Amino acid sequence: MTNQLLKIENLTKKYKEVPVLNQINAEVNSGDVITLIGPSGAGKSTLLRCLNLLEKPTDGIVSFDGENIISYHDNQLDQIRTEMGMVFQQFNLFPHLTVLENIKLAPMKVKNKSEDEASNKAYELLKMVGLSDKANVYPKSLSGGQAQRIAIARALAMEPKLMLFDEPTSALDPEMVGEVLQVMNQLADNGMTMIVVTHEMNFAKNVANQVWFMSDHQIEEKADPKEFFANPKTENAKKFLNNLLV
Numbered sequence: 001m002t003n004q005l006l007k008i009e010n011l012t013k014k015y016k017e018v019p020v021l022n023q024i025n026a027e028v029n030s031g032d033v034i035t036l037i038g039p040s041g042a043g044k045s046t047l048l049r050c051l052n053l054l055e056k057p058t059d060g061i062v063s064f065d066g067e068n069i070i071s072y073h074d075n076q077l078d079q080i081r082t083e084m085g086m087v088f089q090q091f092n093l094f095p096h097l098t099v100l101e102n103i104k105l106a107p108m109k110v111k112n113k114s115e116d117e118a119s120n121k122a123y124e125l126l127k128m129v130g131l132s133d134k135a136n137v138y139p140k141s142l143s144g145g146q147a148q149r150i151a152i153a154r155a156l157a158m159e160p161k162l163m164l165f166d167e168p169t170s171a172l173d174p175e176m177v178g179e180v181l182q183v184m185n186q187l188a189d190n191g192m193t194m195i196v197v198t199h200e201m202n203f204a205k206n207v208a209n210q211v212w213f214m215s216d217h218q219i220e221e222k223a224d225p226k227e228f229f230a231n232p233k234t235e236n237a238k239k240f241l242n243n244l245l246v
């Protein structure tokens with residue numbers, strides 16, 4: 001039996017009558033690693049932001065763990081953000097807090113964890129992302145790749161059921177991309193459910209179990225990655241893949 005975590009039905013987002021997401025339908029099962037790819041402006045970021053309600057969808061249903069969250073009130077948003085971790089291009093660590101404090105903050109404030117419990121979890125996560133020695137430094141002394149790994153640890157500290165990544169490696173110097181992808185790889189191996197917007201086609205090919213190809217405000221193809229890259233079905237996908245090669 002599959003364990004469905006997320007179901008998106010006819011999800012539509014318009015900005016001033018202009019559709020950016022047009023009747024999206026998709027499903028995510030627990031343990032899925034999905035890469036969301038497609039040309040600039042297709043609506044990838046908007047889709048992620050509509051899932052965790054950073055943007056309010058115009059219409060449709062997003063069922064998360066069996067509950068339609070679209071009509072959630074503002075006071076329920078914390079809960080959604082807890083259960084869906086999000087990592088962006090910019091890491092947005094709090095500059096005035098140490099790495100450890102950055103990771104501990106939300107679990108203590110939002111989930112009422114004790115200081116000890118939050119610390120233990122934070123050290124465990126620091127170990128996982130390979131940065132145990134950085135617990136007591138401030139974000140400004142971290143490299144981009146280190147900061148992004150801390151941002152991932154911070155999201156994981158909330159014990160989310162789903163992780164959303166929006167181009168987590170796009171702002172990094174090339175030599176730091178690998179260390180972040182490695183952490184994401186490890187997360188995928190450990191069974192974390194993830195939706196990842198990325199330009200890293202090797203991640204899409206080798207780590208994801210599904211590719212969603214977005215173009216013109218819709219998901220035009222959902223496919224097994226090997227199948228998608230070998231044999232894209234739509235003209236837009238063929239064009240997108242050809243452009244990657246040049």
Ligand SMILES: Nc1ncnc2c1ncn2[C@@H]1O[C@H](COP(=O)(O)OP(=O)(O)OP(=O)(O)O)[C@@H](O)[C@H]1O
Nearest residue numbers: 015019020038039040041042043044045046047214
């Ligand atoms: N707040 C907003 N107001 C008006 N239009 C917006 C807003 N946010 C996004 N859009 C428009 O929605 C469309 C999709 O944007 P989105 O950022 O989701 O694309 P994307 O696929 O993530 O692109 P990229 O690969 O460049 O990040 C674009 O045409 C964009 O201009």
Ligand SMILES: [Mg+2]
Nearest residue numbers: 044045046166
């Ligand atoms: Mg985007």
